Amino acid sequence: MNALTLVLVTPLLGALILGLIRPPPLAGWFNLGVSALSLGAALWLAWSVALVSDAPGDLIGPNAGPTASLIAGSITGAISGDIAGMPFRVDAFNVYLVVLTAFVALTTSIFSRPYMAYVLEIGRIGPRRMRTYHSMYQLFMFTMLVALTTDNLGVMWVAVEGATLATVLLVSLYRTPEAVEAAWKYFILCGVGIALALFGTVLTYFAAQQVIADPAAGLNWSTLYAEAGRLEPAVMRLAFVFLLVGYGTKVGLVPMHQWLPDAHSEGPTPMSAVLSGLLLNVALYAVVRLKMLVDGSLAHTAAPHLAGNLLMGFGLVSFLVAGLFLHRQRDIKRMFSYSSIEHMGLMTFGFGLGGPLATFGALLHMLVHSLTKSAIFVTVGHATHIAGTQAIEQIRGLIRTQPTVGWSLLIGVAAIAGFPPFGVFMSEFLLLTATMKTAPWFTLALLSGLAVAFAGLFRHLHPMVYGIPPEGQQPVSANMIPVAIHLTLVLWLGLAIPAFLANWLDRATGLITGARLL
Amino acid sequence: MNLSLLPLLQQLVLVLAALVLFLSFVLLAQNRLISAIHAFAWQGALVAAVTTVVAATGHIHHLYFSAALTLGLKALLIPWMLHRLVRRLELERHTESLQSPTLVTMGAVALVIFSYWLVLPMIQEELTFTRNIVAISLAVVLIGLLMMVFRTQAVAAVLGFMSMENGLFLAAVSATGGMPLVVELGVAFDVLVAMVLFGVFFLQIRESIDSLDVDRLNRLRETPSEIRGENQ
Numbered sequence: 001m002n003a004l005t006l007v008l009v010t011p012l013l014g015a016l017i018l019g020l021i022r023p024p025p026l027a028g029w030f031n032l033g034v035s036a037l038s039l040g041a042a043l044w045l046a047w048s049v050a051l052v053s054d055a056p057g058d059l060i061g062p063n064a065g066p067t068a069s070l071i072a073g074s075i076t077g078a079i080s081g082d083i084a085g086m087p088f089r090v091d092a093f094n095v096y097l098v099v100l101t102a103f104v105a106l107t108t109s110i111f112s113r114p115y116m117a118y119v120l121e122i123g124r125i126g127p128r129r130m131r132t133y134h135s136m137y138q139l140f141m142f143t144m145l146v147a148l149t150t151d152n153l154g155v156m157w158v159a160v161e162g163a164t165l166a167t168v169l170l171v172s173l174y175r176t177p178e179a180v181e182a183a184w185k186y187f188i189l190c191g192v193g194i195a196l197a198l199f200g201t202v203l204t205y206f207a208a209q210q211v212i213a214d215p216a217a218g219l220n221w222s223t224l225y226a227e228a229g230r231l232e233p234a235v236m237r238l239a240f241v242f243l244l245v246g247y248g249t250k251v252g253l254v255p256m257h258q259w260l261p262d263a264h265s266e267g268p269t270p271m272s273a274v275l276s277g278l279l280l281n282v283a284l285y286a287v288v289r290l291k292m293l294v295d296g297s298l299a300h301t302a303a304p305h306l307a308g309n310l311l312m313g314f315g316l317v318s319f320l321v322a323g324l325f326l327h328r329q330r331d332i333k334r335m336f337s338y339s340s341i342e343h344m345g346l347m348t349f350g351f352g353l354g355g356p357l358a359t360f361g362a363l364l365h366m367l368v369h370s371l372t373k374s375a376i377f378v379t380v381g382h383a384t385h386i387a388g389t390q391a392i393e394q395i396r397g398l399i400r401t402q403p404t405v406g407w408s409l410l411i412g413v414a415a416i417a418g419f420p421p422f423g424v425f426m427s428e429f430l431l432l433t434a435t436m437k438t439a440p441w442f443t444l445a446l447l448s449g450l451a452v453a454f455a456g457l458f459r460h461l462h463p464m465v466y467g468i469p470p471e472g473q474q475p476v477s478a479n480m481i482p483v484a485i486h487l488t489l490v491l492w493l494g495l496a497i498p499a500f501l502a503n504w505l506d507r508a509t510g511l512i513t514g515a516r517l518l
Numbered sequence: 519m520n521l522s523l524l525p526l527l528q529q530l531v532l533v534l535a536a537l538v539l540f541l542s543f544v545l546l547a548q549n550r551l552i553s554a555i556h557a558f559a560w561q562g563a564l565v566a567a568v569t570t571v572v573a574a575t576g577h578i579h580h581l582y583f584s585a586a587l588t589l590g591l592k593a594l595l596i597p598w599m600l601h602r603l604v605r606r607l608e609l610e611r612h613t614e615s616l617q618s619p620t621l622v623t624m625g626a627v628a629l630v631i632f633s634y635w636l637v638l639p640m641i642q643e644e645l646t647f648t649r650n651i652v653a654i655s656l657a658v659v660l661i662g663l664l665m666m667v668f669r670t671q672a673v674a675a676v677l678g679f680m681s682m683e684n685g686l687f688l689a690a691v692s693a694t695g696g697m698p699l700v701v702e703l704g705v706a707f708d709v710l711v712a713m714v715l716f717g718v719f720f721l722q723i724r725e726s727i728d729s730l731d732v733d734r735l736n737r738l739r740e741t742p743s744e745i746r747g748e749n750q
Contacts, residue, residue, distance in 0.1 A: 158701065187712075
């Protein structure tokens, strides 16, 4: 049994067993155990990738000409293998997201155990739905890990759609009319989006068939990447538009973002943490992989940066629009959902900008955003339990009622808004620097967007944290360990990125752009 | 492009694909739910027929399997599940007409033209067959989308969703000779799970708003008029 198999089998088996475990406390602990095992497996996988990654040939991209592309076929420090007849391929780029996914899954499951026990205790859900919750939690992790590690674009599509299916019942878990409505919207919009992505995948396969002899390998990303220069540009252009709109719906890009604030705010809070922190990353990962193919195909046409420009456009619009919407929110979880859209927009913009610096910044931003945002959602979960509502106007004086929750919220929001000592500042700074270098006029838009978002977050935050608490507001038993771990990591990443991590991200940058930064 | 120069079997595929497109229009304009489900079942059967013909023309053996899968899933199982749900929710006599049927139908026609406009410059002129089939599939997908936008009844929206899947499958089968088997199985599995979940949702929606008119799902807005409490 190798590391990759273990990474995939653990959550799948976990989901099956959790479907059978009846006593909710036991299921909570078991869920935690499965997540811990997944993280162990993910680290093992990362270690084995690190061992092979030093192989030469890292720098060969599809643009290096026909002779080089043959060598690139055997690319670049990746582990590949077949599981159950499906090709998998793990390199520095996706293994970093695998570890991140497993890590946030673990810390969220630490938070979710007492949180869901409380929800069960106050009678919002019964033991049966609790079982659904735990089982779907692991199934969701499984689909995300498959989407990240598979080499086959079709399987990736199936896994991303599977992630929607696994989470849709969790969004409606509380069965309030709002929750059912949110889940329906989520289901329909993401279903439509993802259907368009399948059309794009079919078109890609069609383009592949003209150049790749073996039909079974025609959807394998590594094969396609090696032959990217020969794929018909006109077909790939259209395919990318469909793929971007499709997967972009799941990233939450404006104007396909309508489902996101609803789904993230109506589901149980641990779900909001993993949806915002992880699922959006997986969808963006898919977009970036496909952009690499299209860039290779369009390299010698009149508009070689079409894919990048599209990403920049969608990213910038999402970034600016979501920043403005932050001001209008009256529900705390909706507000932070819009903040997620804003940050996904910024990352999309960064990947669209291309070049090693921007890509490195976007990769780092993915990491720090996931850590910070899931920490914030965990804190928000406690805050809503203290106040008994999600309405911003009724959450007051958290610092006085329960200092740990109040301070965590304050620090978390300071981190996500991009205040200096935190990692988000670092990545945003890198992205801004890259923008100034290649597209200076966009700097203005980015800076004003950051200011608008900052103001939007803090005008709501201030009274929630410092205001006068209503009479009789009681502290709740809160488990702040995950928040402390995440925020410490984000702080650490802001002060000094450890050399191995910088090297790791740099290797991923090399894979995506064909040139390394460090 | 001269269609009559194509091999007969390819012409047959095109005729069948045209019928699939025709059924998309029928679905779009159909007022009675039960009839719409029947139209959808016929569409699934036609897609299965296309798959069989393509399998026979290209001697692609795994496509026979896909054809059987499509027939079982799209023409029999899903329509049967929808039928059962409609009976269980007592919607057999439910009719619901589009707000402005002429306009929507014209919109669908425009979508067909748009699909051809998009696809024609993309694929070389020699591939007459592929050009047509991709354009038709895209049109079926887009009309499914249109149906989901304009049909406010949840079951009709699901039919739109499923007919989009039909369009996608048509494209995969006839333009590329079918996706690799593992992908096709995965997609079929997802569609089946989605159908089961749709069934669960019909009941949940019915329970929460006492109707299946999804237009009435409108409690979540940007700035709700009253603050919703008790909602963690």
